[in-house]
Structures are given as structure tokens and as C-alpha cells.
Amino acid sequence: MELVKIVDEFGNKMHYKRYQGRTYHPDFLGNVGDHLTEIAAYQGQPGDVLLCTFPKSGTHWVFNMVQMIRANNYDYSGTPVVMEFQPISEVESLTSPRMYLTHLGYHSIPMAARQGNIKIIQVLRNPKDTAVSYYEFFNSMKNVAYEGTFDCFLKYFISNEFVAVGSSMFTYMKEWEEAKKDNKKLNVLYLRYEDLKKNLSENILKITKFLNLDRTEDFLRGVEENVLFERLKEKHDSNLGETERWKNNAEGGRLPVYRKGRIGDWKNKFTVAQNEMFDAVYKEKMEEMGLPLDEFVFE
Numbered sequence: 001m002e003l004v005k006i007v008d009e010f011g012n013k014m015h016y017k018r019y020q021g022r023t024y025h026p027d028f029l030g031n032v033g034d035h036l037t038e039i040a041a042y043q044g045q046p047g048d049v050l051l052c053t054f055p056k057s058g059t060h061w062v063f064n065m066v067q068m069i070r071a072n073n074y075d076y077s078g079t080p081v082v083m084e085f086q087p088i089s090e091v092e093s094l095t096s097p098r099m100y101l102t103h104l105g106y107h108s109i110p111m112a113a114r115q116g117n118i119k120i121i122q123v124l125r126n127p128k129d130t131a132v133s134y135y136e137f138f139n140s141m142k143n144v145a146y147e148g149t150f151d152c153f154l155k156y157f158i159s160n161e162f163v164a165v166g167s168s169m170f171t172y173m174k175e176w177e178e179a180k181k182d183n184k185k186l187n188v189l190y191l192r193y194e195d196l197k198k199n200l201s202e203n204i205l206k207i208t209k210f211l212n213l214d215r216t217e218d219f220l221r222g223v224e225e226n227v228l229f230e231r232l233k234e235k236h237d238s239n240l241g242e243t244e245r246w247k248n249n250a251e252g253g254r255l256p257v258y259r260k261g262r263i264g265d266w267k268n269k270f271t272v273a274q275n276e277m278f279d280a281v282y283k284e285k286m287e288e289m290g291l292p293l294d295e296f297v298f299e
């Protein structure tokens with residue numbers, strides 16, 4: 001593992017951990033390699049659910065909705081344990097129903113999940129809103145404090161130097177797409193942020209079925225109300241959202257995760273030129289993956 005500090009062509013400083021040609025977030029535990037080995041070998045427990053998301057895709061929203069459905073109550077579950085940033089002992093100390101998160105690419109998730117022994121819920125979001133949400137997130141985190149312009153960020157975001165998951169969002173998607181085609185054992189429910197926004201009740205039902213649970217219509221309607229953006233934000237902004245992990249990294253000691261919660265916020269940020277550049281990259285990458293351009297809804 002190599003600690004890398006770079007200054008890009010625009011003078012922005014970035015630091016990350018590089019391991020076997022991939023870039024990882026500086027908070028990745030230890031020397032990367034040892035912890036990746038531990039993650040890969042993690043067997044989980046019966047009934048575990050692994051949440052696999054590209055960051056800023058609605059991870060916390062889905063985490064809370066799944067946990068409400070499973071626990072059969074409306075308790076707020078806060079922020080999930082992240083496999084790459086926290087020791088396996090923290091996953092082990094979770095109580096049932098257990099759900100933990102990884103943003104890592106397909107090839108780095110636990111083997112037990114790749115073999116279908118741990119159910120996976122995956123969430124993605126249209127890449128333009130993901131990029132904007134990421135930029136604002138980086139700007140509000142003291143340990144990242146990205147100082148560059150959005151223009152610089154966008155170029156960084158589409159490159160494989162991006163520190164999020166060991167690759168760019170497009171590489172992340174490509175690896176998952178191949179896995180979904182090739183690995184028939186995978187037990188995965190794929191959700192999209194925009195579908196959740198447009199038809200939450202249908203998606204809540206999908207989750208309930210995927211987990212083989214039996215819940216009343218009334219209860220599921222209640223889940224819908226309790227995971228509305230304003231509700232979750234209110235809970236998160238109270239002392240329920242405070243964590244030791246975020247104490248020194250973000251305003252108020254909370255992960256700055258509930259911002260706007262809308263589809264199409266990218267229109268407030270992208271210039272015409274940035275949009276044209278991004279559309280060209282998007283088209284090329286989606287074609288490479290054999291995915292239609294309307295895979296994501298952008299507004």
C-alpha cells in the first residue's frame with residue numbers, strides 16, 4: 001500500500017491510499033490489503049443483509065427503510081457500519097436484524113455474498129445527481145475538505161483516481177453488471193434512487209418480498225411516512241444522529257447526509273459545457289456496458 005498525495009493540474013490537493021493499482025479513501029483501515037482480505041473472508045450470520053451502494057445514492061434512506069421493515073417497527077437506525085472503514089468486530093457486534101454496508105466494488109465484497117449466502121441490496125442513482133451530492137458532501141467534510149471547483153471535481157469523479165470505491169462510478173457499475181450476468185448465485189435486489197422517489201410504496205413491497213417477510217399494508221404505509229426525507233433528517237439532526245466516528249469530521253458531529261433529497265439537482269450545478277462533456281462520457285460508458293441510456297432518470 002502506498003500513501004499518495006497529489007496536486008492536480010488545478011492545484012487541488014488530494015490524498016488517498018493506493019493498493020494494487022486502485023485508489024482507496026484515506027479512511028480505509030490499515031494497509032488496505034489486510035482489511036480487504038478480512039472483508040473477503042467474512043462469512044456473516046444467517047439473515048444478514050449486505051447493502052452495496054455507490055456513495056451518495058440514497059444509502060441511508062434505504063438502510064433505514066430496510067431496517068424498519070425487518071424490525072417491524074419505525075425506529076430510526078442511523079448510519080450503517082461500513083465494512084471498509086470499520087473493523088470486522090464492529091460488524092460482529094451488530095444485533096439482529098443485521099445489515100451492514102460496503103461501497104467497495106463487486107470483486108471486494110465478502111465471498112459469502114458473492115456465493116449467494118448473504119442477501120445483497122444494491123442502490124444506484126443517476127450519475128449527475130450522484131456527482132453533485134458527492135461534491136457537496138466532500139465540501140462539508142473536514143477530513144476531505146475538497147477545495148477545488150465543481151469543474152475540477154467532475155473530471156476527478158469520472159476518473160478511476162476517484163477515492164470513493166476503488167474506481168469511478170462507471171467502473172463500479174461495469175463490474176456489477178458483469179457479475180449480475182455471470183454469477184447466477186448472486187442474491188441481489190437492485191434499487192434505483194429515482195424509482196424510490198417516484199414509487200416508494202412499490203419498492204417497499206419489493207424489499208419486503210425479497211426478504212421473505214410478511215407485513216401488513218398499514219405497517220408498510222407507515223414505513224413510507226417514516227422514511228420521508230424530512231422525517232429522517234429530523235431524526236438525524238437530533239442527538240440520534242451524533243456518532244463518535246463523525247465527531248471531528250463534520251459539522252455537529254453528524255455525517256452530512258440529508259441535504260436536498262431531490263431528483264435533478266444537477267441542473268443547479270452543471271454548466272452547459274459540463275453537461276455536454278458528461279453526456280458524452282455517460283453515452284460511451286453505458287454503451288460499453290450494454291446498458292440503455294435511459295437506465296437512469298435524470299429529472
Ligand code: A3P
Pocket residue numbers: 053054055056057058059060061129132133134136227228229230232257258259260261262265
Ligand atoms: P442530496 O445530496 O442530493 O440531497 P447516501 O446516503 O448514499 O450518502 O446518499 C445521500 C443522498 O440521499 C443525499 O442526496 C440525501 O439528501 C439523499 N436522501 C437521504 N434520505 C432521503 C430521503 N428520505 N428521500 C430522498 N433522498 C434522500
